[in-house]
Amino acid sequence: MNIEIIGFLAGLFTTIAIVPQIIKAYKTKKVAHLSPVFFSILLIGVFLWALYGFLKEDYPIIITNSISFLLNGYMLFLYFKYK
Amino acid sequence: MNIEIIGFLAGLFTTIAIVPQIIKAYKTKKVAHLSPVFFSILLIGVFLWALYGFLKEDYPIIITNSISFLLNGYMLFLYFKYK
Numbered sequence: 001m002n003i004e005i006i007g008f009l010a011g012l013f014t015t016i017a018i019v020p021q022i023i024k025a026y027k028t029k030k031v032a033h034l035s036p037v038f039f040s041i042l043l044i045g046v047f048l049w050a051l052y053g054f055l056k057e058d059y060p061i062i063i064t065n066s067i068s069f070l071l072n073g074y075m076l077f078l079y080f081k082y083k
Numbered sequence: 084m085n086i087e088i089i090g091f092l093a094g095l096f097t098t099i100a101i102v103p104q105i106i107k108a109y110k111t112k113k114v115a116h117l118s119p120v121f122f123s124i125l126l127i128g129v130f131l132w133a134l135y136g137f138l139k140e141d142y143p144i145i146i147t148n149s150i151s152f153l154l155n156g157y158m159l160f161l162y163f164k165y166k
Contacts, residue, residue, distance in 0.1 A: 045096030
């Protein structure tokens with residue numbers, strides 16, 4: 001198997017992983033057991049990754065982490081909406 | 084600011100982010116609002132990243148994602164223990 005395909009799948013999985021959590025929070029409106037600190041640190045982390053990709057002109061890093069930033073930001077928004 | 088420092092901080096933040104969620108789950112023993120699919124996809128994703136790092140002989144990628152794999156695996160273990 002091509003190494004780049006593994007990297008692509010790795011990026012795809014870590015980027016879309018949060019979607020089931022967003023769907024669960026959106027449907028149940030229950031978020032009390034989630035840690036807002038978790039999603040906040042993750043949000044800062046993926047922002048820094050996107051910045052790193054921008055400075056390195058690495059488009060896969062920019063694109064995956066920008067999507068992660070939006071998804072994590074929306075999850076954090078749902079947390080504060082439903083808590 | 085050095086670009087590599089931003090990359091280091093990005094890796095540090097996205098790796099340790101899950102720790103507050105682990106602590107919250109461990110202390111409260113309440114995990115019903117968490118999505119096991121989220122942590123499962125994340126676990127597969129960081130495993131693939133570690134494999135990618137191994138094949139590319141990129142030690143920062145191997146180390147950060149191996150730590151993430153252990154932390155996410157422990158979080159998933161807590162989920163199935165307390166659900």
